[in-house]
Amino acid sequence: MSKYQIAVVVGSLRKDSFNRKLANAIVKLAPPEFSFQQVQIGDLPLYNQDDDANQAESVKRLKNEIKSAQGILFVTPEYNRSIPGTLKNAIDNASRPYGQNAWAGKPAGVIGVSIGVIGTAMAQQHLRNVLAFLDMPTLGQPEIFIQAKDGLFDESGNIGADSKQFLQNWMDKYVAWVKKHAA
Ligand SMILES: Cc1cc2nc3c(=O)[nH]c(=O)nc-3n(C[C@H](O)[C@H](O)[C@H](O)COP(=O)(O)O)c2cc1C
Numbered sequence: 453m454s455k456y457q458i459a460v461v462v463g464s465l466r467k468d469s470f471n472r473k474l475a476n477a478i479v480k481l482a483p484p485e486f487s488f489q490q491v492q493i494g495d496l497p498l499y500n501q502d503d504d505a506n507q508a509e510s511v512k513r514l515k516n517e518i519k520s521a522q523g524i525l526f527v528t529p530e531y532n533r534s535i536p537g538t539l540k541n542a543i544d545n546a547s548r549p550y551g552q553n554a555w556a557g558k559p560a561g562v563i564g565v566s567i568g569v570i571g572t573a574m575a576q577q578h579l580r581n582v583l584a585f586l587d588m589p590t591l592g593q594p595e596i597f598i599q600a601k602d603g604l605f606d607e608s609g610n611i612g613a614d615s616k617q618f619l620q621n622w623m624d625k626y627v628a629w630v631k632k633h634a635a
Pocket of ligand 1: 464465466468469470471472529530531532533534565566567568569570571572
């Protein structure tokens, strides 16, 4: 088992999601002591505080995956200048009941790709606000705002040549961040 296990939260449920492709590609730039597992968020119930005392199995599963990870990687699209409701729902579900926030203390990275020119900048800023409240140390620099364009991925689904060095640099910083902050 790798020394550092990272839970990857993709904010899109779309089958051909650019963000899922980005998540699949960027993890190949990490060293062998890191392993990455995408967590499922599409089957979670809509958060309802009445359920706090009896959380759904899917919520318990997500919380266990978060708690057993040494770090979290958020890969999210931008929806209407914020994060998708699906992602916020997952975050809310795993943050409760009060005092049992599964995200607390987990080092995080935030990246995203969109078809718009600002490449998820607004969504990421909103997400950072949420992660700060959840007490997650979140890598501040470098930032990754990617616009989906031809050549972003090669035929094998790897990061294309033009973006590879940029994303490798981000991954190197993320790896160091997780090592520094992992419990
Ligand atoms: C409800 C909705 C809202 C969107 N809002 C934005 C937005 O605010 N900024 C942006 O750059 N793209 C926006 N888009 C376009 C997304 O960038 C695009 O759909 C992208 O492919 C979503 O990511 P995915 O490929 O990982 O699903 C929006 C798309 C949807 C469906």
